[in-house]
Amino acid sequence: MTPHQFFLILRARWLVLLLTFVAVVGTTAVVSFMADKQYTATASVVLDVKSPDPVSGMMLAGLMAPGYMATQVDIIKSDRVAKRVVRNLRMDSSAAIQAQWAEATGSRGSLIDWLAELLKRNLDVKPSRESNVINIEYIGTDPKFAAAVANAFAQAYVDVNLDLRTEPARQYAGFFDEQTRGARERLERAQRALSDYQQRHGITSTDERLDFETAKLNETSSQLTAIQAATTDSQSKRQHRDGDSISEVMQSPLINGLKADIARQEAKLTEASVNLGANHPQHQRMQTELNALREQLRSETDRITGSITTTYEVNRQREAQLRAALQEQKTRVLELNQQRDEMAVLRREIESAQRLFDTLSQRASQSTLESQASQTNISVLNPAVPPTEPSGPRTRLNVAIAIFLGGLLGVLLATALEFARRRVRSIDDLSALGDLPLLGQVGSARGMIRPLRFGLGKGATA
Numbered sequence: 001m002t003p004h005q006f007f008l009i010l011r012a013r014w015l016v017l018l019l020t021f022v023a024v025v026g027t028t029a030v031v032s033f034m035a036d037k038q039y040t041a042t043a044s045v046v047l048d049v050k051s052p053d054p055v056s057g058m059m060l061a062g063l064m065a066p067g068y069m070a071t072q073v074d075i076i077k078s079d080r081v082a083k084r085v086v087r088n089l090r091m092d093s094s095a096a097i098q099a100q101w102a103e104a105t106g107s108r109g110s111l112i113d114w115l116a117e118l119l120k121r122n123l124d125v126k127p128s129r130e131s132n133v134i135n136i137e138y139i140g141t142d143p144k145f146a147a148a149v150a151n152a153f154a155q156a157y158v159d160v161n162l163d164l165r166t167e168p169a170r171q172y173a174g175f176f177d178e179q180t181r182g183a184r185e186r187l188e189r190a191q192r193a194l195s196d197y198q199q200r201h202g203i204t205s206t207d208e209r210l211d212f213e214t215a216k217l218n219e220t221s222s223q224l225t226a227i228q229a230a231t232t233d234s235q236s237k238r239q240h241r242d243g244d245s246i247s248e249v250m251q252s253p254l255i256n257g258l259k260a261d262i263a264r265q266e267a268k269l270t271e272a273s274v275n276l277g278a279n280h281p282q283h284q285r286m287q288t289e290l291n292a293l294r295e296q297l298r299s300e301t302d303r304i305t306g307s308i309t310t311t312y313e314v315n316r317q318r319e320a321q322l323r324a325a326l327q328e329q330k331t332r333v334l335e336l337n338q339q340r341d342e343m344a345v346l347r348r349e350i351e352s353a354q355r356l357f358d359t360l361s362q363r364a365s366q367s368t369l370e371s372q373a374s375q376t377n378i379s380v381l382n383p384a385v386p387p388t389e390p391s392g393p394r395t396r397l398n399v400a401i402a403i404f405l406g407g408l409l410g411v412l413l414a415t416a417l418e419f420a421r422r423r424v425r426s427i428d429d430l431s432a433l434g435d436l437p438l439l440g441q442v443g444s445a446r447g448m449i450r451p452l453r454f455g456l457g458k459g460a461t462a
Helices: 003-012 014-034 068-076 079-089 095-105 111-121 143-201 206-238 247-251 253-275 281-371 395-420 427-431
Strands: 039-047 123-127 133-140 378-382
Touching: 003 014, 003 395, 014 395, 039 068, 039 143, 068 079, 068 123, 068 133, 068 143, 079 111, 079 143, 095 111, 111 123, 133 143, 143 281, 143 378, 206 281, 253 281
Parallel strands: none
Antiparallel strands: 039 133, 039 378, 123 133
């Protein structure tokens, strides 16, 4: 369709276009003037996302999330906030509202749910761009009621946000309290087990007792080593057949003195035997003295060798006693080591229970504080006030839109009527019909020549 054809259609169907335009604009204007005036009250709340948590002192990661503001908008529009608004305004206790609900729903369902749904229809929540301010708008026919509802939504949002923070904290507090009691019982059992073990074994200080017994073990081991050396030495001396080769005999002053006396006496006896003869009384006396000295030397040597044997036997007995004492001391030290290890296990159990108890106690205390919190990061920035000027209906805007839509609808309706009953209004219309010959063209004579209907058969003329 060419613009010339479109213009001819509109000129021919001007009455349809005009009637449609007037009907749309007139209807819109009448409805706008007769509609009740609407008032929009706005309450603003600000969200503090940079301050740390007042209990833990840490920044909450969720406050910096990209979808945080959208989540808050959804919370404001939620049924929970709307129901709290109904309760705060005590709308469910109004007899007139109850009658309206009964008439509208036949007393089916919940009055609070019905009122909450009605309030949400006129609610609009708009977060400010590039800021943490959210505007809560409510549209109503009464400016005071609209302001009251907007303020109620703002306060309900603050209360619900606080509930959303404290309710999980209360649940966590109950959970951690129960876990803390279990941890305390575990700690008490571990402490009681350690105390019973110490009392059962008479332990006051394991480390000091172990050090003492270890020192005693080392001392006994040293004594055993020394007595073993002495026993070996005594045994080696006992094996000598010649007692004169024993060091104790060789180092004895008495034996050395006796040997010297014997040597002198032998010298004298030799001299006397030469001078006096063997039968001389003096020679015999000297021989008797020499025999006495030799007997005394033998007796002293036997005494020393006998003492070595006695020392060997005593050392053997002492070695056996020290071996038994060393074995007993080893057993005692091993037992103390075992007790120390068992006490270390018990102490580690106490330390583990103590750490768990401290951690749970801290979390329980923190959760209890969070559950008792009365502040939130949301504050009412600007409370709503009753508007003095109505926000709707916007008559001028509605009429302007109606003018555009009425004109567009008139054009569409005129075009649709034209295509439903096509007329030949120009040469272009004939050429669109096919290979029909054009015999002639008559100039414009409005009122004299009516538009010719066209046919699809042969011989059709204009």
